[in-house]
Amino acid sequence: MDVIEVAPAVAPVVSSGRNTLDPPSTPTAPSKKPRTPLPKLQLFVVLYVQLAEPITCTVIYPFVNQLVREIGITGGDERKTGYYAGLIESLFYATEAVTVLQWGRASDVIGRKPIMLIGLFGLALSMLSFGVSTQFWMLVLSRCAEGALNGNVGVTKSVMAEITDESNMAQGFAFLPMIWSTGTIIGPLIGGVLAHPEQRWPQSFGRLAFFRKHAYFLPCLAAASFSISAFVLTLIFLREAKQSSSGVPIRSILIKRVVAPIINYGFLAFVDQSVMVLQPLMYSTSIDLGGLSLSTSMIGIIMCAWGIANGFIQIFAFPPLLRKLGPRKLYTLSFAFYLVALATFPLMSLLAKRSGSVDWKVWVVLVAQLIAYLVAYNAYGCIFICVNNGTPNREALGATNGLAQTTASTMRAIAPSASSSLFSLSLEHNLVGGTAVYWILCVVVVGGLVAGTQLPSQLLTQESAHDENS
Template identity: 45%
Template sequence: MSPQVDEETPLLQVQQDKPQRTPLPWFQFTIVLFLQLAEPLTSQVIYPFLPQLIRDIGITRGDETKVGHYVGLLQSLFFLTQAMTVLHVYLTSVSLICITKHWSRISDRIGRKPVILIGLFGLSMSMYCFGLATTFWGLVLSRSLNGALNGNIGVIKSIMAEMTDATNIAQAYAYMPIAWSTGGVLGPMIGGALARPAEQFPQLFGHNEFLKKYPYFLPCAVPATFSAIAWLVTFLFLEETVQAPAFALPKIFRFKKNNTGKLMMSAPEINDLTTEIPDNEKPVPFRKLLNRRVLIAAGNYATLSLVDITFRAIQPLFFSTPVELGGLGLPPSSIGNLLSIFGLLNGVMQVFFFAKLHDYFGSKKTFIMGIASTFPIFACFPILTYLVKSNGGVTPLAWVFVLLQIIFSLSISFSYGAIFIYISAASPNRASLGATNGLSQMTVSICRAIGPAASNSLFSLSMKHHYLGGFLVYYVLFTIAALALVAATLLPRKV
């Protein structure tokens, strides 16, 4: 019904003031960003040297076209095992055993902090093992453990949502990529600069027999040690954001402060196990998570991750491929520098522009903009191949297209901030936020498990058999990007 008007009704309606933005809890928020840095460091530190590592262990037997197969497999293993264990971990009062429960869903019951501690421990130990591996199967095992013991991604997103409200969530997600961007800068830089240190720095490490035997231990040890430090910071300073009265925790995971304010471990109290919780504040059954809002948000998160991970997987492989085969033929140190430049620019863009773009365009348009940017990103690969083959090497014009590809790829990160807001809003209630993020993260981990192995293998096959002139892989990538763009149209206009 139209509002009643008369001659005294103002022609210009006074707009209501926007709600005042709630300040972020900066100390706890900073801790979350700090501990989140562990994952991008451990995942991206191997990217610059992984193709050379595959060549060094001899699994390809000198066949350059097979490097992509094995690089893609190792990149995918982390996300494959993560997808399996994000869905299959349960905590008993005695020990940790694998039976069917979510990392994120179980964090709704026992709290976020214990799950994060387990994940950081797993990241640290598995990265030390990766640096000590001298066979392909040793790399497979350590990389699998790296993903299997880590369920932090969805849990951290739940903490971020629980620290914020509708007035400051966009601001929080604008800062959230700082950790990933910092990891994107430091991880490749560390991997490129410290790989094979006895050769790169003979005066400093030339007589170190340990580093000669394990030439990739040093770059792996840096993020492994950081994860151990992050574990200690989490244990001492991170505050729990969810109450879990319906679940008995092992004593080691129960924390409270005594009369002097000192943090102490305590056994579960009987009141914690008997307190009644209103139905609308309880985590909903898993089947109720499978509603339209959650599935559309999770599906778009998955398609975004698929197009993004295929690009991230092919990019360092393309950079390291010899010029005669259509790549740039760059060493690990140069690849690390290029990936670090992207990480630095990405962090700056996210902090200064995401919240403004989101406020102006809204979540849906911001998300679609990032998906659309993948078309020029993928187009740069065949253009670069044509340029280096035509000129017999990397020319200044080729570097221009490398820079253009990096600039376009910055838009992808804007889509992540937008889709995180959709996922948080899709949760049936705040008590099910961890389960919603866990379900979303499981679909993403599956796509990220498929993406690197499939895209890098297709890259190798296209190059070896010259399918569609060696460009078959890029036609497939364009198709995936088009499907992701179609899926993005299903998102509601308003969150």
């Protein structure tokens, strides 16, 4: 079979003149239905808007630990870096978790486009504010503003469900993890390369007092430019597919086929965010403290290379794997690879301490970790599809994605502080040789694998969605 036929429980608003909640007049075998071409311009705009969040989120990762040390909040104690860096990273998702559900519900009432424009404008302003912050409290306020004003992470998934139908929904949603992966290429690359431009390009930026004072403004400006350009594209080209409505009560979406994927989304977001935070933190920490002593630019290059590879995996490997294994098997298999990714951290630390440097053995294990992380990332596509496939009706798309994103954002808010604090505690108290954080997270992964058994083995068909809603 060439395409996986995903019949959402929602009613896509393009490519068809009828509400797809109604059963087809002449039942047809799903494998024989022609695939509706994806609306290329609308798809491009939605994906470009989605790109703004991972760039804004990850651009600070290569330099946030160094920034925390430079502003003096740690008092010169390198072991405390994880506490403060984790707080900055967490605040984006903490404030997003508080507001994203309301942004999603608002998009159900007034439309997707106005909410998306507000979110992009807010991301750009708050990113620029972060770049000129010189004190810790300023960083905190800027990061909070980024999260509070960003409702697009859930709204774009609602738009994706509306511009696709049952024949091409899997292909459309397969792009979302790829876009996040692309953002994780661009964001760390920008952060790693453009931080401290006065040192990298002393003959140009080094002559400007502004960049000597605000050493991290340039990467923040570059990240904000994506949000600004996405704002322009959305304003001009995005068609509003959502008609105004009164919205739906939250209790109407609290059904198993929605709740089960959302719970798994929470586990996935927590574990993935923890790994994303621990990578640059462990890579940048000195070898004698359990890290690898890699430079900021090297960390950016590593994360960039992983992002490029992940983009290809999502485009070319995810759709056939989903067809072959189904959402539950693929999710469980992918999520289990986080165990491998986490277990390689203490192994790299041990090898680096023994050799006193990052030798070829450490690099082999690091590459193995990145490969395991590539496999694990397929879990995102499964969850995105399961959440939208389980939505009871079109009017609940914004609320469903908002609730899902609230759960994921809450976990992503907790994960950086939890993982980075556990990292620091493990080192300070030499818990399990300074590696306790990794084994604790492995236990969380096991819990997520148990939750994964509640996911549907097959996606809802058009007819079964109608039967459940009637």
